[in-house]
Amino acid sequence: MSSTFELVCPAGGLPALKAAVDNGADCVYTGFRDATNARNFTGLNFDEASLKQGIDYAHRRGVKVFIALNTYPQSDNWPHWTAAVDKAAAFGVDAIILADPGLMEYAHRNHPQLRLHLSVQGSATNYEAINFYRERFNIQRAVLPRVLSLAQVEHVVKNTPVEIEVFGFGGLCVMVEGRCALSAYATGTSPNCQGACSPGKAVRYEETSTGMETRLNGILIDKFGAGERAGYPTLCKGRFEVDDETYYAIEEPTSLNTLELLPELLRMGIKAIKIEGRQRSPAYVTQVTKVWRQAIDSCLRDPARFAVAPAWMAELNKVSEGQSATLGAYNRPWK
Amino acid sequence: MKLALGPLLYYWPRQRTMDFYAAMAEQPVDVIYLGEAVCSRRHEMRLDDWLEVAAVLADAGKEVAFSTLPLIESESDLKAVRRLMDAARDDMRLTVEANEMGAVRQLAARGQKFVAGPTLNLFNGHTLRLMADCGATRWVMPPELGRVALAGIRKEIPAGVETEVFVHGRLPLAYSARCFTARRYRLQKDNCEFRCIEFPDGMALKTREGEAFLTINGIQTQSAKLYHLERELPELAGAGAGLIRLSPQSEGMIELVGAYRALLDGQPASMPAGDYCNGFWHERPGLEWVNP
Numbered sequence: 001m002s003s004t005f006e007l008v009c010p011a012g013g014l015p016a017l018k019a020a021v022d023n024g025a026d027c028v029y030t031g032f033r034d035a036t037n038a039r040n041f042t043g044l045n046f047d048e049a050s051l052k053q054g055i056d057y058a059h060r061r062g063v064k065v066f067i068a069l070n071t072y073p074q075s076d077n078w079p080h081w082t083a084a085v086d087k088a089a090a091f092g093v094d095a096i097i098l099a100d101p102g103l104m105e106y107a108h109r110n111h112p113q114l115r116l117h118l119s120v121q122g123s124a125t126n127y128e129a130i131n132f133y134r135e136r137f138n139i140q141r142a143v144l145p146r147v148l149s150l151a152q153v154e155h156v157v158k159n160t161p162v163e164i165e166v167f168g169f170g171g172l173c174v175m176v177e178g179r180c181a182l183s184a185y186a187t188g189t190s191p192n193c194q195g196a197c198s199p200g201k202a203v204r205y206e207e208t209s210t211g212m213e214t215r216l217n218g219i220l221i222d223k224f225g226a227g228e229r230a231g232y233p234t235l236c237k238g239r240f241e242v243d244d245e246t247y248y249a250i251e252e253p254t255s256l257n258t259l260e261l262l263p264e265l266l267r268m269g270i271k272a273i274k275i276e277g278r279q280r281s282p283a284y285v286t287q288v289t290k291v292w293r294q295a296i297d298s299c300l301r302d303p304a305r306f307a308v309a310p311a312w313m314a315e316l317n318k319v320s321e322g323q324s325a326t327l328g329a330y331n332r333p334w335k
Numbered sequence: 336m337k338l339a340l341g342p343l344l345y346y347w348p349r350q351r352t353m354d355f356y357a358a359m360a361e362q363p364v365d366v367i368y369l370g371e372a373v374c375s376r377r378h379e380m381r382l383d384d385w386l387e388v389a390a391v392l393a394d395a396g397k398e399v400a401f402s403t404l405p406l407i408e409s410e411s412d413l414k415a416v417r418r419l420m421d422a423a424r425d426d427m428r429l430t431v432e433a434n435e436m437g438a439v440r441q442l443a444a445r446g447q448k449f450v451a452g453p454t455l456n457l458f459n460g461h462t463l464r465l466m467a468d469c470g471a472t473r474w475v476m477p478p479e480l481g482r483v484a485l486a487g488i489r490k491e492i493p494a495g496v497e498t499e500v501f502v503h504g505r506l507p508l509a510y511s512a513r514c515f516t517a518r519r520y521r522l523q524k525d526n527c528e529f530r531c532i533e534f535p536d537g538m539a540l541k542t543r544e545g546e547a548f549l550t551i552n553g554i555q556t557q558s559a560k561l562y563h564l565e566r567e568l569p570e571l572a573g574a575g576a577g578l579i580r581l582s583p584q585s586e587g588m589i590e591l592v593g594a595y596r597a598l599l600d601g602q603p604a605s606m607p608a609g610d611y612c613n614g615f616w617h618e619r620p621g622l623e624w625v626n627p
Contacts, residue, residue: 073458073459074458074459074480074483074487074488075459075460075487075488075491076483078459078461100456100458100459100462101436101461101465102459102460102462102463102464102465103461105461105465122436122456123435123454124437125406125407125408125435126407126408126412126413126437128440128441129407129436129437129440131440132436132439132440133436135440136465147406147511147512148408148512155409155410174511175510175556176405176406176509176511176512179405179509180508180509180510181478181479181506181509182508182509182549184479184615184621185479185508185558185615185620185621185622186548186620186621186622188614188618188619188620192456192458192477192479193458193479217620219542219546219548220543220546222543223543236509240540240541240543240548240549241542241545242538242539242541242551243519243538245519246543249515249518249540249551250515329512329513
């Protein structure tokens, strides 16, 4: 199935990549097994051999492969990031997803034929910012941070020649991506530099007489009573005390699901929908890709009569993180 | 090294803000950043008010820069940024601190020199050179970077670009489209009643065992602890920092400015006591305190 509207699915490894390809992804996005990408988790991502295999598998089936090199290199590790750009180009990926302007300049200069996408980690939330990257590095696409309303997204689309990709499903960052140092503050590991937030090595689950406590580098992130499921202590999704009230002070552990917005997104000229979750299992990728493929095809056939099938939601809810799904910033229930 | 006062990150009543800067005009600080640098809804200070403050400070010999919003979501946000740029273009004594790439694009197109702000994510010399090509004459190190990063970048800093380091105050850690102060009061953001005006130093966010962890300041999340690089100043100077930034707090700024000024002048200083951290500079989790 080829369409001008692309479904971009996550692949944390070869099995997930195959699952995405087999179930209807137009593109899969990947990362190398190191700090050059923002899902630098133990046991995840691709070495050279598996990436070559993955590209071959996808390309034979007409599916594109992107690679995220979307962390910020520093002076002492700069050559490692440029080597990753060179490797990605040599392997024949269809696009690299970058956040650092210096690295974009390097890629643009040394691999002018290579498509550049601006990562969500680049924090570009307006057309002036996106057009900056276009003029300087000829980026072809920008992934928007998950903070804009639908109307704001449309305003961006109307004012830039750059293709716009938005998140459609998966875990939700409440902070502007690329502008969050909470994990760096609490644990010393940051999405910007080390490619991870609230890292597993800093996590502790402790059974106490009053319930399960979850800690991050010793900081109490949440406490669960009997019958409550103890979630992963992502630090912005904990319960804290503010002004004598204890609640999810920053964000509830919900996940994003924008299926019902599909006709709107298509109408306003969004080029691609991104599914979050390179850290999730091949089973997740299979399930989510399958549902979104069906939904997109249905919407492309007849956007006016598009309706979200209850079965789709049921399938997606099975794999959602947290207790509930939300439309996130797109419809701004909190605005 | 020069002493800089970062933008006021909290929402204070207009008169309090005016009084604060009137007092700062008399203090031994070299550079002052003005303007709303957190939330586009805050409106106690109008552009004319800021221009008035800027004129007073410039007359007092301060170098003045307007900080732009780090999160630009709408056309009206863009217009507000353009008005700041216009003001800086019309008065040679003023510059702009760009806090997102949209502002950089416009400043470069206008040929206006600017300060590359702390939220631009400038993590290496290559990106810094690019900013210099666009017209940056100074950059502010992202607070999450430390001594190793600065030592590396130092070798690559283009000629004529100054380095500024955040050395004192609650660390600006994250930005959201969502307002956490409004959330505390179950208010919609568009009908937030500007409750953040009641918290001149933000709201304390504690863990469920009472440990001060973060500070809620509208759409911005800060550290609970005060970042404090005092004993590190000689090292900072050696690493090429040309300016150090203090972040405005509701109490004790005159004393704090005085203390840092004394340190820069090689004099003994009595620093106010506080719950301090300095981990970022020492390449540790930011909330840690490392004995320098």
